[in-house]
Amino acid sequence: MIKFELLRMLKSRLVWVAAAVLVIYYVVITGFIAGGSMNSARNTDKQINTYLAQFDEMDKDVLIETLQNKALELTEFVFAPENADRIHTEKGHYGATLMEDFVITVNAAETVQYLLRDYPEKMTEIVNRSREAISRLSENEYAVKEQQKIISQYNRVRHFGLRSGKAAATWLSMQNNYSYFGILLMLVILMLSAECFTCEYSRGMNGMVFATPNGRLKLFLVKLSAMMIVAAATVFLYAAADIVTSIYYMGAEMLGEPLQAVSEFLGCPFSITILGYIAAKHMLLLFLLFTVIGVSALVCSFIKHGFAAAAVSVLPYMAGFFVWRNLLIHPDDVFVLESLSQLRLWMPVCFIDINYYFKKFDCVEFCGTPTERLTICIAVSVLIFTLTTILAASRYGKPGRLKG
């Protein structure tokens, strides 16, 4: 029966329109918006690496000082009024112009300082902070274990294939842009799900279908399975596209780097690679889509009209969007930050943008035990999905108040 449900969807114009919208949007945000800055970041990394090659074998502190001096010299040269015309026309040693030389030199100095001085110092700081925390939390076994995990995480010698953080940072910004794609995907799945669970009513088939022995619980389970397959297939394609895009712009070696290579995730307590992060991101998105399917199935068991059901189903997710969007606009707003922290606990909609779960040790006290927000939110998602589907299944196709 799942075959028929999938066949019906494949023959539906709504599905093809939705697929076209998703593909076009993905291509636009990847190719035109992210692609340009990614290419530029990749070129900058290449130029910086070429520039740095001449300083191999140099001692760490000497190298940092040399690079900073060179950057200072070029800064003075670039900002001298008499050189204003030359910097854009005269050919540079590493870049096309002297201005590009200036950008490369400054970036190289910053990169080397970050990799050789700032990052190890931050590691030490994080480890020290964890050690202090352990001494304070000695009665709480779980918290101590978590802090020990952080120490072992940061005490490891880490290889950074990415010499410069430029491309990694730009990759992260591309990932953030994909949050909007996640929202669009969620809305599409919501529409498809609402259509799927109400199509018998909109086609006028409900009388015939619900008078059959398998027209109720079994058909509900078939529809649920079909929608879950559609969601999983869509997320799988999205993940594949995400990985291919990341490899294309950053190179395959980047995927094996620890997530902490991206400066924003320096405090990430998980031992996870960038590929692992991408996989986690899509798994959590799939969790979110499953809750969307469950909620819309439940709403459809009350409202037998696809569009109306979709409109109602989206309401609980709107609060999440609102706070998340506000946080992007006002990142320092304490109220919004606090609201988002609460929502991140209870609302799977926050899986649209999972960065907050990975940036630092993010736990709350739950039944007296410090528990990661991510774990609680996954549990909440499973609970929402289970409850909504059980309730929807118990109502689907059952006798109601029909007009005689």
Added chain:
Amino acid sequence: MELRFDSVTKKYGKKLALDGFTLTLNEGVYALLGPNGAGKTTLMNCITDRIRPTSGAVFWNGEDTRKMGARFRAKLGYLPQSFGLYPSFTAKQMMEYFSKLKNVRNAAEETTRLLELVNLTEDANCKVGGFSGGMLRRLGIAIALLGAPEVLILDEPTAGLDPKERIRFCNLINEISENRIVIFATHIVSDVEAIAKEAVLLRGGKIILSGDLQTLINSVYEKVWLSDQPNSDEALQNDFRISNINKTENGVSLRIVSDGKPFDNAVRTTPSLDDVYLYYFAETAEEENERTD
């Protein structure tokens, strides 16, 4: 094979859609006859478990159909008054889909046989979206017949069909009526005459008369009159239930259904099922006023 309705009552707020409906049906074709709002569709929805009766129950061979659930629905074939199908599916795919819903084992053979029965073999691979109303209804009956249901419920099956399609449809129901209970709701009297073994007259959710067609006709025996009148003005039509008006050289010949002799020149005539319908369901202007007051 017995389908029994035991005081089935359905209320919508204060309105009674079915009022203590009690009846026992055995193998054969039964017509539910009544005007709009009589409770026909409500009754059918109670049988198919689409709505729950406020009180009373439907029994299949002595067992409550609601308790039987899917076991009873496995014995049902249902064609609603208005329905649609997936327009992008072919007739064959639609049949296969419902075969799955009905647990039909030899689905391919059943599909071929039933599509042939409803004369849709040539259109088996055509998309349902391109079907005419008649073709769609024939496909609907084929779907209803999947799984050899013991109870076949047809709600206004001939509504919207042209005369040729209606005759074909009535013949089809006659063909398939053996070894099952067929219940069909209609307000087209000629369909009842063509198909039904017995009829149930419903009004306001209550049975006002039931029995074989001859019993129904006998109930208006000596109540049908023919009378010649100079004209058939509106006042006359308001005062009497007129089942037919024929123009004659001197005016009109009226066929009137009335308890008493309507005119001095009126003579009794043999009643038909149309007269029965008119007697029980048509209101004179005076009766309508009394009811609304």
